[in-house]
Amino acid sequence: MEHTTQNPQYRSGFAAIVGRPNVGKSTLMNRLIGQKIAITSAKPQTTRNRIQTVYTSEEGQIVFLDTPGIHEARNKLGDYMVNVAMGTLSDVDVVLWLVEASTYVGKTDKKIAAKLKNCKTPIILVINKSDTVKREEMFGIIDAYKDLCDFAEVIPLSALKGENTDALIPLILKYLPYGEAFYDEDTITDQPQRQIVAEMIREKALKCLDDEIPHGIAVTIERMQFTDKIVNIDAVIICEKDSHKGIIIGKGGAMLKKIGSAARYEIERMLEEQVNLKLWVKVKKDWRDSDFLLKNFGYDPKN
Numbered sequence: 001m002e003h004t005t006q007n008p009q010y011r012s013g014f015a016a017i018v019g020r021p022n023v024g025k026s027t028l029m030n031r032l033i034g035q036k037i038a039i040t041s042a043k044p045q046t047t048r049n050r051i052q053t054v055y056t057s058e059e060g061q062i063v064f065l066d067t068p069g070i071h072e073a074r075n076k077l078g079d080y081m082v083n084v085a086m087g088t089l090s091d092v093d094v095v096l097w098l099v100e101a102s103t104y105v106g107k108t109d110k111k112i113a114a115k116l117k118n119c120k121t122p123i124i125l126v127i128n129k130s131d132t133v134k135r136e137e138m139f140g141i142i143d144a145y146k147d148l149c150d151f152a153e154v155i156p157l158s159a160l161k162g163e164n165t166d167a168l169i170p171l172i173l174k175y176l177p178y179g180e181a182f183y184d185e186d187t188i189t190d191q192p193q194r195q196i197v198a199e200m201i202r203e204k205a206l207k208c209l210d211d212e213i214p215h216g217i218a219v220t221i222e223r224m225q226f227t228d229k230i231v232n233i234d235a236v237i238i239c240e241k242d243s244h245k246g247i248i249i250g251k252g253g254a255m256l257k258k259i260g261s262a263a264r265y266e267i268e269r270m271l272e273e274q275v276n277l278k279l280w281v282k283v284k285k286d287w288r289d290s291d292f293l294l295k296n297f298g299y300d301p302k303n
Contacts, residue, residue, distance in 0.1 A: 011060035013093035013176030018116075020108040023098045024128045028159035029053055029064050032169065033188060054187045060173045061181040065092060089115070094152075094175040095123045096168075101133045101156065103144045113148035122152035122175045124168075130156035131163055194221045197267055201235050201279070204262040208255060209248065216240040217248070230274045233267070237281045248281050256281065 017025045033053045055062040089095060097116060099109060116123055125145055130138065138156050146154070153171050157164035198219040205217055216239055223234040237259075239245055249256045256279055264277045 007058070008178070009059070010178065010180065011173050011176040012062075012179050012181050013060075014063045014065060014091065015094045015096055015172050015176075016065045016089060016092040017096045017098060018089070018112065019098035020106070020112065023100055024159045025098050028096075028098060028126070028128065028157075028165070031159050031162055031165050032062075032064065054183045055169070056181060056183070056185045056187075057169070059170075060176060061183065061185075062169070062172055062176065063182055089119050089121060092121060093177065094172055095119060095121050096126050096172070097123055097149075098126045098128050099145065101127050101129045101138070101141055103137075103140050105144050105148070110148070113145075116149050123149055124153040124155065124171060124175075125149070125151045126168065127154070127156040128159050131158040131161050193271075194224055196270065197221055197224065197233060198235065200266045200270070201237070201259070201263040201277075204259045204266070205237060205248070208259050208262070216244060226273070230276050231267075231271055233275060233277045235277065235279055237279060238284050239281065240283070240285055242283055245281050245283050 017029055019025055033055050053064045055064065095116065097112065099105075105113075125142075127138070127141055127145075133141070141156075142154055145151075152175060155164065155168055155171060157168060159165060198221050202217065202219045205219070209217075218238040220236050220238065221233065222236055223232065225232040237248055237256075239248055247255065248259075250258070260277050260279045263279075264275050267277065268275045
């Protein structure tokens with residue numbers, strides 16, 4: 001990667017995206033790197049692990065860390081997600097605090113502000129969904145947040161529509177140290193392929209299923225075999241109740257087929273290969289409160 005060694009002005013570092021659930025953190029990260037890595041959903045608490053992606057340009061390299069939404073935890077999985085999000089703050093060079101374009105500052109945002117207040121890392125307040133308010137209303141929204149933290153920068157944008165997202169990159173680079181890139185310029189994510197595939201299946205399940213089920217599902221990849229003509233993938237959707245299993249499978253297997261075909265389409269686009277996807281459904285009662293099962297499904301509470 002030639003320009004990293006020859007350009008003394010090259011910057012590289014880590015930027016964490018934090019915020020409460022459903023404010024558009026994954027949508028923003030996908031937009032900034034120009035590729036879908038983190039799954040998105042209208043349902044809160046979609047991201048469960050810290051997802052790392054890489055943006056590289058001639059000016060520098062930003063390693064983005066998309067974190068789970070900070071919320072009131074109701075089980076061990078919830079505790080794990082909040083700990084992952086908060087534990088990221090001390091590991092990065094800049095924090096992007098993502099909030100919605102509203103003058104109402106809720107309880108969770110006040111809690112996040114209290115945590116960020118003690119953070120020595122520069123904080124950029126990112127006001128998302130700016131397309132949903134009039135331009136003159138933005139002054140009131142900035143006013144509602146300005147005294148909560150000592151912000152290095154404040155920027156309104158729309159992650160979904162891509163409005164003003166380009167202006168965020170130079171703002172982040174400004175706060176990164178000078179130095180060579182951490183990853184080569186072709187790297188987009190450090191996520192293992194199997195993990196991305198599992199998350200893509202979970203995203204389709206989130207979109208197809210009723211509200212009460214998605215928080216209680218996990219996806220594991222049992223087999224991922226590449227051949228000359230096709231990629232064979234065997235995956236298991238884990239749920240917490242027998243009644244949920246019936247809903248996920250659907251009448252005559254219709255729901256499972258719907259989830260599978262939607263997921264296969266996304267996976268084929270990512271792998272640029274034909275995919276043979278087989279899905280099963282298993283019940284693991286109260287897995288979100290089991291240290292053993294959480295670790296098994298990739299959410300290690302000890303980390």
